[in-house]
Amino acid sequence: MKLLKTFTFLPLLCFGVGATEHHGTIELSLMNSVGSIHGDHYYANVTVGTPGQSQTVMIDTGSGTTIFAASNASFCTNSTLCPSTLNATQSSTLEVAYPGGLDSNYGDGTHLGGDLITDVVQISNLMISNVSMGLAHDIRWNYMPPVSGIMGLGYSNLNAVPMKMWNEVRQNPSFVETLVKAKAISSRLFSIYLNTPDLYGSILFGGIDNAKYNGPLTTLNCLSYPDHAIDSWYLKLQEVTMKPYDGPNQTLLRSTTLDPWVAIPDTGCAVWHLPTSAYHKVVGYAGVNPMTIAHERGFVRPCREVAYGNANATRFQIVFAGNGTNTASLDFELADIFAPLTQENGSMIADRYGQPLCRLQIIEVPEYQRVSLISNDVMRAGYWVFDLDNGQISLGQSNLRANISKVVRVQAGTNGLTQAIENLVFETQANKVDRMSGSTTHKLSTATNTIGYTTGAQFYTTSIVGHSSKSAPRLETQRRLTK
Incomplete structure (x- = not known):
């Protein structure tokens, strides 16, 4: 939020x-x-x-x-x-x-x-x-x-x-x-x-819990305003790619040196913020219909049509960066950005054929804003380590449905993560960080x-x-x- x-x-x-x-x-x-x-x-x-x-x-x-x-x-x-x-x-x-x-x-x-x-x-x-x-x-x-x-x-x-x-x-x-x-x-x-x-x-x-992610954890240095200490969870949104099952990959957005996009991973946000051009591309490939419920806006699709693991599923990849040289990618399915549509009593809302409906969890933002809130729907695909001491976020692909735990304490200091994680792609924070x-x-x-x-x-x-x-x-x- x-x-x-x-x-x-x-x-x-x-x-x-x-x-x-x-x-x-x-x-x-x-x-x-x-x-x-x-x-x-x-x-x-x-x-x-x-x-x-x-x-x-x-x-x-x-x-x-x-x-x-x-x-x-x-x-x-x-x-x-x-x-x-x-x-x-x-x-x-x-x-x-x-x-x-x-x-x-x-x-x-x-x-x-x-x-x-x-x-x-x-x-x-x-x-x-x-x-x-x-x-x-x-x-x-x-x-x-x-x-x-x-x-x-x-x-x-x-x-x-x-x-x-x-x-x-x-x-x-x-x-x-x-x-x-x-x-x-x-x-x-x-x-x-x-x-x-x-x-x-x-x-x-x-x-950190070393059993909760697959592959390496990659450390990204958070962004800051010029002449300001790092005091927010701002990353660079390097690239967002949509991978339709029945067509070529499409680049939804890409940062440039002169015109970067900022990503803010926000557990308090339930809808992924996409610029107008990217928003309409996703809507076009999501197989959705406009909602017809009074006082409601958005797009829906029968839930059974967006189940996880479908061979013909559309997929996405987000590439994040910071103020260093590292990049980290996150992969997820179209199903990740759908959620069941329910009434106040908790019962699911269905279409005229009795099929429960799911809502597409994205929202359109102006192109000029250059900021994308990364919603918790998208964040589910990752394992996130937020380090206030060093102004860094370390990110790995989530090991979903993990049934074991390997918790390791992280000591204070610039080497805390390197001592706790073996498979770490690390970079050193060169910018000033907001202190205790x-x-x-x-x-x-x-x-x-x-x-x-x-x-x-x-x-x-x-x-x-x-x-x-x-x-x-x-x-x-x-x-x-x-x-």
């Missing part, structure tokens, strides 16, 4: 279950809402406050602030609008650090305003004190997903504060920085493995209770999900677990 900064986008949002602590790393399971009316989003569970209140957060590489909906927010008039909220009056450890210090605006018109607070957060079996976060009292959201918050995974300079308070609170540490300051992890680094929609994915703080923010202190302790879960799974059957016709997990509110 992209914060409004220099560009304006149309972001959407993305869900979690279990947690595992390895030595010096923390891993959270991710669950998704692929095919729900709320869009394709990924979530994790944490606990906030004393006593702990179970919260469900969307993981978002496109923003830098962790924010929770306040129980007294005017938007949250019922549990349908806000399935879960944070009640400040019920936590004995919550403190308001900056009243009115939260002002978060997103490209789809979403606004989250309120206070900056600190409180205890439980992640996996670790308790961390004095964690900075936002408490949103003023919420404007066209269609709030079934979450109580957003976990911002960007740099702390993306903290969503009013301009008049920028100098006062801009040094607040991000959530990843807080984990480092609390000595829960060694490096400002996390890895994302979204997996297939019918299986849980994971986010791993402080390390703030001088906060945190207490780290072991939790005595398990995290309560605010979400569970219900199931539907569709050939578009999970490379087969198996059932896939979707979101559903359930009772909070207790120990």
